Amino acid sequence: MSQTAAVRIRIRRILRPVAVGLVAGITNLVRRPASSVELVSTKADGVLPDGVTVFDDSYPGVANLDPDLLRALREAATDAAADGITFYVNSGWRSPEYQNELLREAIAKYGSAAKAARWVATADTSPHVSGQAADIGSFDATAWLSKNGAKYGLCQIYRNEPWHYELRREAIDGRCPAMYANPSRDPRMRR
Known part of the structure; x- marks a missing residue:
């Protein structure tokens, strides 16, 4: 051969x-x-590409965040930049359709709605849909927020989600409230 x-x-x-x-x-x-057939989420649904920061208003996922949350994130991001840290947003505001799509994907991945609830809320209860939450992207940024976020009222809410931050104004003068183990333990998710 x-x-x-x-x-x-x-x-x-x-x-x-x-x-x-x-x-x-x-x-x-x-x-x-x-x-x-799966839905195809778009920028209008709140989907964010890699590299979007808390200052990128051209994306609804950032621009539609609660104004007080966005202000706190930007203030913290400005101060963190002095330490060479950038606050990237993996997810912020989400449309109800996009939130439901994420929930369906989580149910398929984890095998049940109860198991998926540890990671993804319904559109009716998710603080992302109301613009009250942001998932911050890099380890450096979440470590910085873990140490300094309370000064801005920015608190990690769930132990299993070190990237998920919400505004808790009462934390500014003290410390963040105790974290829930995961979203399924958060009473707000039981509506």
């Missing part, structure tokens, strides 16, 4: 599974019933 023929055989062995996988994936997509 020539070297060229051997190379062709190796290429076929490598590419055949890839081609079969692509065909199967396309077939599955075409055969998927309309009722299982």
Whole structure:
């Protein structure tokens, strides 16, 4: 067997599974019933690309945050910048549709609504939908907020979500309230 023929055989062995996988994936997509088609969230729903900061008003996910929360985040971010830290926002305000999409995805991932509730609230109860919460992106920023956030009224609310911050004005003169273990333990989520 020539070297060229051997190379062709190796290429076929490598590419055949890839081609079969692509065909199967396309077939599955075409055969998927309309009722299982996932929503495609957009910028208007509050979806944020990587690199968005608390100062990026061109994104509804930032611009639609509660004005007091946004003011506190920007003040804290300005002070944190002196330490070389940037506050990126992974998620802020969300439309009810986007929140429901996140909940459906969490239920599929965790296997039940009860397990998903430890991570994602309903659109009726989520502080993201009302613009009352922001998920801050980098470890440096969340570590900075953990240490300094109370001065701005910014508090981590859930032990299992070190990125999730809400405004608690009473914390400015003292300390943040005790955290809930996760959103399912938060009485606000039981409406």
